[in-house]
Amino acid sequence: MENQVSSFATGSQPASSLNSQPGRPTAWAWLLLPGSVFLVMLFVVPLAGLLLLSFGMPNWTLQNFLRVFESSTNIALMRNTLEISVSVTLLALIFGYPIAYALTTSGRMLRTFLLLAVVLPYFTSVLARTFAWILILGRNGVVNTILLDLGLVSQPVSLLYNRLGVIIGMTYIVIPMMILPMFTVMSRIDQRLPRAARANGASPLAAFLTIFLPLSLPGIIAGILLVFITCLGFYITPALMGGLSDVMITMEISSQVVDQLNWSYASALAMVLLITVLAVLWFGSRFFPIEQLLGFSDEKLGSRNGPRRQVGTKWLMRIGSAATAVDRWLPSMGGWGIPILACFLAVLLLLPVVIVAYLSFSASSYFVFPVPSYSLHNYEGYFSDPQWIRASFTSIRVGLMAAAVATVLGGMLAFGLSRGSIRGRGAMVALVLSPIIMPTVVVAVATYFLLVRFGLQGTEFGLALGHAVHAVPYVVVIVIANLRDLDPIYERAARSLGAGSLATFRTIVAPLVMPALIVASFFAFLASFDDVIYVLFLGIGKTVTLPMRMWEGIRQDINPTIAAVATLQMMFAGTVIVVGALLGRRKNT
Template structure:
């Protein structure tokens, strides 16, 4: 008993509520699930052999890896120059561009998937436009294809790649590039030798986040792809829905988790190793003539060094003639990426005001009929109210538990803090479908499948991780001498926390609460597994309508959800929460 009291009074004891929820809903179930996949206590590989022996399963597995690699590669190719241009912009323009990237990031991925259904469908925007111009005689097969899957997944994952890159690039000292230029390096050489190596941690974080998220994608491939474009998450969800063979389902989930673990272990290597910049020594087998040529070249370089110095001094304050073209190209690239990120949402908003019986762009008549259909249909409003109730409960629970955990982690030893942080952040670093399967297995043993409490606990294990990340970033800039000053004036620990600590970290706490609410309100994969077809949240209602029928009411619902990120950003601004560079770097590093 005394040991428990001491543990409760120590900083590490503040993490016990978060760890308890995590272990009950995710930790112990995934351990039992792992043992189940090996048919414990017999311990055999029969389930894994059965999965890999079926050609269809092997094809889906390889297809999942292929799609994830392609999407991740394209996100790097687009996201790196975009992040570089955002970093190079002026402070005011940089903030505007970041907000425009964050808005689609906070928008429901189900809404963004629906936007591409509207654009790529047989009666969608592109086909309607081409048919109207007389360029085609029949609709093109744009949707239910691999290309549609790539378009939708890249659209969702691109902000996840850009934000960690911007966070790291903003921390790079720009004087290093100027120093390289002053030593005679050309712009590309300075970028390649100085800026690129320093930005590799951001590339690594983006690669890990995007690839792991892509491995667990379920909604977007199922909505935009055809039967030949199924991902392993779709296969796992079908196994859960069609049978109760948890051993085979567990084997499928851990094969997916194993792929993610291999990639994380590979990308987790230190990419910022300092390497020698000097040339390797010449081999003795080379001819003496080559040695003489190098000596002559070095002598000529020494003679030309004063000329190069004068030329550099002459060009230092001279406007570059080609910089204008690079500026135009950069502006065009930024506009193109922003169009790709924001236009689908804009299309959905405009089409939601259509007065016809079907969605069309541009609308022939304007009407609010689909908004009235949403607010007048009890099935829609009931699902929305259920989502709000669950999200509020998740936000309250996660904010209290996550703030206590972050406060305790901030005051523990670095090694202990790193280990416990890794455990707490596991639910947001594992593929979503694996977390959902583990939560389903845990709640099944607790008898909470198909209950609101089960959904709240399932959402909370991920929401707590977001709160811990955000509050920890706020505590990183907290001056602990203020607490010491309060205690020196005989203030107790609780009074010090209420009067000194909490007011100073309140912006981070509010930001964590809002992100926890968003995480819960937008969740559909894990909810579909643990709801037991008894509870319908708004995302589940939307997903069912997207799969079964294209109800134009979904456009009105999607439009309302698109405006939610604007409300979150306004709320964060009013409460004084700022996504500082330190907060962004802690978030990306912790998530990866």
């Protein structure tokens, strides 16, 4: 399970699959065809169409782009987006690094707890996590209740619907995306190197700054890139927790599409956001082999990126020589300071989940902390409301369709990438992973225009196709991680006993890969089941899923029933994680 999550976070692929010499396509390579055609038709083509629409096709004009940059309001939106994204990225790095470090250097029990604290929020609905912080930071929320009871304030503090609330909520949501890439890189660092430095007289801090931190820089940069790009395309949290002065560019795109039906101008805004993301990726490639983040191998990049990393770490070596003087004032890198800090931060990651679950059992008809008494009436309200049930079944149907498409196509792509031999493998990996890197709002707007051509807008099948595009990368990475760990001796033994290729695949490979396919289908279903953005643009009010019903409820009237729904969603995510861990353990035994 750790390998699957870590691989997804960094976009890394098995070295054996990415380093093979390109040549004439093998039989396995043909499995890439269906998935690549699907992604081109439902991802690349819509983005190209969005670009054409932004130029006012068929009446070609630059007016939409001129309007974007001439408007002082749009300049303010871009400034807000950049300021919030930079602030959230820095906070995620500051709070995420100690957890990633402790995950790498701590014992099994602490590591398990920390990993649970990171993974559970990561695979919990963004909407549910945002809703948790609304309950915590609201005027009558948990924080203000505690402050008033302790007499620290005389009236509730404004923590919601402002910049502070947006930054807190977004930081909480993206911090797992910062931790997982760093943890992946740190786990590959040979722990004997810092110990050797300390054995030669270096202090714990000096050994950390001169050995461990430079070696962890690729994970830091990968995490920064992932988090910053994600923040640029954030929509749900700033829309629910921000004020009028905290509007981001994604919210303006939504307003132009949903409220004003100005598709050409919305397309221009979306292209500006997309170009910004691509510029960030290009800038990051100046300091870090961004191709590796998209799936290229270290060997392929080789010496081209070596000097950059040396230049980037030279200042750390200089600081390390002076670290001994301040080591006594900082938490020991080899003692209990960092594990204690990591545990505290992990508790904060789990706290919103726990609070929402706690409030879902309140007997009160409105949110109050602490709860006056316990009751199941919120859950009864959910199961007895036809609208909630109808929305739930809609989510299940869409999720099953999306998971089926993503699992079949993603599984074929995984086998093709892992065992096929083709030219342009890096470009193929980039295509596969791009849907989870590009801003979801941009992809959803682009997909809408394609679905309109076929009359699929507002339909469950059209929504499932959009969700499948976003879920395919999950399936590919999880299955490839399984194929990477697959011992080839079993297949060689079957062939030595006279089994053909098809029989070997049916009797050996398929049973061993099946647990990974099941886990991948669960996560594909979860990605669809928790989505709001695609429903907002592709559903156009006709398809109401469970998250969309929650979205409308939170924006209009926060009902305690939503806490029960959010708790059920989190329980489902937890079940998926447990099932994945059990299947992974079964595969390894």
